[in-house]
Amino acid sequence: MIWHFDYGPVRYFQMARTFLGRAIYWTGVYWVDGLLLDSGPPNLAREVRRLCEELAVRQCVTTHHHEDHSGNHTLLREQFRITPLAHATGVARIAKPESQPQLYRRVAWGVPTPAQAEVIGESLDTPNFHFQVIHTPGHAEDHIALYEPDRQWLFTGDLYLAPKLRYLRADEDIYAMLDSLRRVIALDPVVLFCQHRGRVENATAMLRRKLDFLVELGEHIHHLHRQGLAEGAIARALPGSDLFWRIWTGGHFSKRNFVQAFLRVPKNKGRSQQRSHSQV
Ligand SMILES: [Zn+2]
Numbered sequence: 001m002i003w004h005f006d007y008g009p010v011r012y013f014q015m016a017r018t019f020l021g022r023a024i025y026w027t028g029v030y031w032v033d034g035l036l037l038d039s040g041p042p043n044l045a046r047e048v049r050r051l052c053e054e055l056a057v058r059q060c061v062t063t064h065h066h067e068d069h070s071g072n073h074t075l076l077r078e079q080f081r082i083t084p085l086a087h088a089t090g091v092a093r094i095a096k097p098e099s100q101p102q103l104y105r106r107v108a109w110g111v112p113t114p115a116q117a118e119v120i121g122e123s124l125d126t127p128n129f130h131f132q133v134i135h136t137p138g139h140a141e142d143h144i145a146l147y148e149p150d151r152q153w154l155f156t157g158d159l160y161l162a163p164k165l166r167y168l169r170a171d172e173d174i175y176a177m178l179d180s181l182r183r184v185i186a187l188d189p190v191v192l193f194c195q196h197r198g199r200v201e202n203a204t205a206m207l208r209r210k211l212d213f214l215v216e217l218g219e220h221i222h223h224l225h226r227q228g229l230a231e232g233a234i235a236r237a238l239p240g241s242d243l244f245w246r247i248w249t250g251g252h253f254s255k256r257n258f259v260q261a262f263l264r265v266p267k268n269k270g271r272s273q274q275r276s277h278s279q280v
Helices: 042-054 073-080 088-095 103-108 174-185 203-226 231-237 243-248 255-263
Strands: 002-007 010-015 027-032 035-037 059-061 123-125 130-135 144-148 153-157 191-194 198-200
Touching (some): 002 042, 010 042, 010 198, 027 042, 042 073, 130 174, 144 174, 174 203, 174 255, 191 203, 203 255, 231 255
Parallel strands (some): 035 059, 153 191
Antiparallel strands (some): 002 010, 027 035, 123 130, 130 144
């Protein structure tokens, strides 16, 4: 199933595999001025091929290696002679994807085939636009966002998703995500384009809301941890329910992942440099 949204020169294709006529998990790709942002999940290859035949796709950038974003890179290369561009840390992951992703990922998106990508530079041009490439790790180490300074557009991949999250993926780095959010907020984008949500107005304010929410959540988790609560008890004390997502993803998405991520020593930091809760 593909829905098509026109945002002026930017087109959004929201797509999902369906079960009994209902979408299992929405994701999406953008097309702007011949540039395809992400290639969609492997189980929607037929739809993505048709889309590429209808659009004048000249180049492709992948925001990160997850299969719902890079799942049709082989198709692009073999049938359209386009080698997608990715952050340097994503090229090897795209070339050797996980062979046994969790069941929910196989059901929702399918299993990706190894694909070739090339390392993206610091910027990228289309005939009418200029994009700055911003490395925004956190959701994934190789995650990038594209910023168009004249239009103040920010293509956020999976960096934004929502101002409040009820769960985190097990492999996300929350401290890197906070840092990435701060850096894209400093760009002062007006509009953001989220791969799962479509266009979001008031981009800087919405990104700020997400950052503030996560900082508060981290402070709350550290507060409960200092009081001696165990991880499970802290997770249960956090607002909202993650029950559906925890069961559906076998625990890959959960509130407990938030607890573990915030209590983890930030990468490249010694224990002596571990951030206090006030610095989250
Ligand atoms: Zn992702």
